[in-house]
Amino acid sequence: MKELNRRDFIKSTTATTASVVTIASGISLTTFAAEPPKESAPVTNEKRWGMLIDVNKLTESNIEDMVNACQEENGWGNEVHSKADQKPSWIKKVKVKDKATGKIDTLPMMCQHCEQPPCVDVCPTNASMKREDGIVLVDRHLCIGCRYCMMACPYGSRSFVHEDLNNQKTHMPRGKGTVEACTLCVHRVDKGGVPACAEAVDSEGVIFGDLYDANSKINQTLKKIQSTQIRADLNLNTGVRYSGI
Amino acid sequence: MNIRYQQIQGRSLGFYALIATLGVIILAALGGVYYMEHNGHHVTGMSNRIVWGMPHVFALFLIVAASGALNVASISSVFNKKMYKPLSRLSGLVALALLAGGLMVLVLDLGRPDRLIVAMTEYNFKSIFAWNIILYNGFFAVVIVYLWMMFERRMNKFSSKAGLVAFTWRLILTTGTGSIFGFLVARQAYDAVIMAPMFIIMSFAFGLAFFVLVLMASYKWTDRILGDMIVSRLSNLLGIFVAAVMYFVAVYHLGNLYLSENAGVENFMLFDGGVYTQLFWYGQIILGGLIPMALIYHPATKGNRSMLGLASVLIIIGGIVQLYIIIIGGQAYPMEMFPGKEILEGYGNVAPYTPSLPEILLGVGGIAVAIIAIAFAVKLLPFLPECLADRQAMNIADIWIEGLKEEFSHDLADTHSKECK
Numbered sequence: 158m159k160e161l162n163r164r165d166f167i168k169s170t171t172a173t174t175a176s177v178v179t180i181a182s183g184i185s186l187t188t189f190a191a192e193p194p195k196e197s198a199p200v201t202n203e204k205r206w207g208m209l210i211d212v213n214k215l216t217e218s219n220i221e222d223m224v225n226a227c228q229e230e231n232g233w234g235n236e237v238h239s240k241a242d243q244k245p246s247w248i249k250k251v252k253v254k255d256k257a258t259g260k261i262d263t264l265p266m267m268c269q270h271c272e273q274p275p276c277v278d279v280c281p282t283n284a285s286m287k288r289e290d291g292i293v294l295v296d297r298h299l300c301i302g303c304r305y306c307m308m309a310c311p312y313g314s315r316s317f318v319h320e321d322l323n324n325q326k327t328h329m330p331r332g333k334g335t336v337e338a339c340t341l342c343v344h345r346v347d348k349g350g351v352p353a354c355a356e357a358v359d360s361e362g363v364i365f366g367d368l369y370d371a372n373s374k375i376n377q378t379l380k381k382i383q384s385t386q387i388r389a390d391l392n393l394n395t396g397v398r399y400s401g402i
Numbered sequence: 403m404n405i406r407y408q409q410i411q412g413r414s415l416g417f418y419a420l421i422a423t424l425g426v427i428i429l430a431a432l433g434g435v436y437y438m439e440h441n442g443h444h445v446t447g448m449s450n451r452i453v454w455g456m457p458h459v460f461a462l463f464l465i466v467a468a469s470g471a472l473n474v475a476s477i478s479s480v481f482n483k484k485m486y487k488p489l490s491r492l493s494g495l496v497a498l499a500l501l502a503g504g505l506m507v508l509v510l511d512l513g514r515p516d517r518l519i520v521a522m523t524e525y526n527f528k529s530i531f532a533w534n535i536i537l538y539n540g541f542f543a544v545v546i547v548y549l550w551m552m553f554e555r556r557m558n559k560f561s562s563k564a565g566l567v568a569f570t571w572r573l574i575l576t577t578g579t580g581s582i583f584g585f586l587v588a589r590q591a592y593d594a595v596i597m598a599p600m601f602i603i604m605s606f607a608f609g610l611a612f613f614v615l616v617l618m619a620s621y622k623w624t625d626r627i628l629g630d631m632i633v634s635r636l637s638n639l640l641g642i643f644v645a646a647v648m649y650f651v652a653v654y655h656l657g658n659l660y661l662s663e664n665a666g667v668e669n670f671m672l673f674d675g676g677v678y679t680q681l682f683w684y685g686q687i688i689l690g691g692l693i694p695m696a697l698i699y700h701p702a703t704k705g706n707r708s709m710l711g712l713a714s715v716l717i718i719i720g721g722i723v724q725l726y727i728i729i730i731g732g733q734a735y736p737m738e739m740f741p742g743k744e745i746l747e748g749y750g751n752v753a754p755y756t757p758s759l760p761e762i763l764l765g766v767g768g769i770a771v772a773i774i775a776i777a778f779a780v781k782l783l784p785f786l787p788e789c790l791a792d793r794q795a796m797n798i799a800d801i802w803i804e805g806l807k808e809e810f811s812h813d814l815a816d817t818h819s820k821e822c823k
Contacts, residue, residue, distance in 0.1 A: 238445075255743050278526075278529065279531060281532040281534075299520055300513070301515075301520055308453060308589070311737060311739070313749055316450050320443075334443070388588070
């Protein structure tokens with residue numbers, strides 16, 4: 158048998174160690190990340206969650222209530238070090254003026270939960286993902302903080318966590334150095350609830366529901382009234398629809 | 403005719419001073435990284451609007467330049483220009499070093515650099531970023547094999563095949579890098595397929611500029627002979643590449659100007675974008691394009707090595723400026739979210755950005771890593787030919803020696819005294 162010299166020994170042990178470390182850590186990471194939520198029913202593509210926002214029925218203070226409810230529910234907005242443009246904003250109040258007529262509309266903007274989300278396409282690690290029921294999420298275990306999804310999102314609706322966080326909500330873990338956005342309050346929806354922002358407005362202004370369900374209010378309303386998707390030209394088929402703009 | 407390669411001695415005061423200076427810069431960069439990662443990105447100039455800042459400017463510059471630096475080797479092995487053959491090893495080395503520097507910057511600017519392993523084990527094959535991770539890692543492998551075939555005499559016969567693989571790989575790689583921006587449909591400044599070929603031609607210019615500087619410096623500092631003929635060839639090539647970059651930039655802007663949906667962003671970049679407009683005209687076009695071309699082609703400065711060095715430095719600065727405009731300017735200009743409407747509140751102004759010191763340190767640190775890697779490698783392994791005097795270069799290029807002799811007859815008269823030992 159050929160005797161191992163020092164060089165061969167170092168070569169082979171380094172290679173083995175490197176490959177074991179690489180594979181093992183990869184396996185454990187994916188195992189932890191892939192654990193399914195235990196309490197909920199399986200998520201299927203028979204549903205497509207969506208939201209219809211009627212801009213004419215929402216006042217500015219309604220929209221501010223929606224923003225506050227989201228902050229309260231999900232625990233963002235208390236960052237102390239981040240400058241205004243660094244703070245997360247999962248939902249924001251946007252005011253637009255028609256260039257020809259001067260008509261002013263105010264609307265809440267958040268992740269539009271696209272059927273073809275550009276953020277999911279560009280994410281190198283599959284951290285950006287779309288559930289079968291259409292909710293677009295970030296897996297905080299897989300996010301490496303590359304921010305390519307933020308470059309790709311046509312709605313500017315994703316935020317990067319620029320500092321350490323304290324007092325997080327147990328149902329909504331967040332982390333410095335990762336990207337986050339509106340989850341459509343997935344933790345509520347999975348228990349049969351509605352997103353906090355929709356609950357915050359006591360009006361017909363925001364309708365949440367299953368776009369596919371012919372008996373749902375959102376489905377029926379969308380059949381009756383004229384609605385629009387923001388940047389419909391991109392063919393992303395958003396889950397969030399607007400009427401009145 | 404055989405080329406003799408020889409390590410540099412690397413025992414002079416100058417060598418140690420170079421290493422020490424680079425070491426200090428790298429330490430400063432790592433300090434900046436620690437500061438940014440410890441505190442979070444709030445200490446940087448980046449925000450939710452400018453999500454990629456100064457580190458990405460340097461990282462992408464280095465990655466683009468890396469693939470371009472390999473061109474010298476490709477010209478020899480793929481296009482069979484034998485005169486470039488003695489430079490092939492150095493070309494491969496500079497390519498690897500620049501890529502290592504660029505990737506270091508890219509990784510250390512991640513929100514979670516500690517999760518690099520996730521990037522290596524989880525792939526979304528629809529993501530051009532994921533493809534780039536494979537292309538960058540593959541580039542290391544391909545170029546290392548290529549270098550080995552050039553170094554190992556028994557493998558020399560395969561080196562031109564390996565060179566072809568490396569050349570193809572680098573074209574795909576830069577296509578991937580350009581497509582990072584080309585495929586971003588939502589942003590006005592991007593979403594242009596021309597980004598991919600434009601990045602390839604940018605890589606030709608930036609990579610060669612860096613290579614020329616490394617070549618001239620290493621021969622000057624080690625008192626080796628570097629003939630005018632080879633320098634003059636590289637200089638001509640550099641001028642052509644710079645002109646080609648300017649052509650692509652012109653086509654990109656003309657194409658955008660034609661579409662009224664892009665009128666806003668073009669107006670911003672070319673006329674009233676404040677710092678971005680100034681950087682474009684003064685930095686990218688004049689400093690990084692017209693002046694280097696003048697230095698390379700004007701009879702008064704043509705053939706002067708200091709001037710070629712200056713031109714190369716300006717091309718590098720112009721390249722960094724160009725990437726700054728593409729990356730930062732492209733993000734600063736707001737996305738057209740509501741065509742026909744003006745956004746009054748919530749989104750829509752030009753996003754401000756002031757790079758912070760740690761970001762700049764990290765970026766410059768990437769360049770320092772590339773240079774220190776080259777310095778150590780040429781000391782450890784025989785990358786550099788002992789002598790590249792004109793007669794040597796001509797003998798290597800024996801197939802087109804006659805034409806060259808004529809072209810360089812007057813130059814040769816001056817350098818005849820410089821012969822290889």
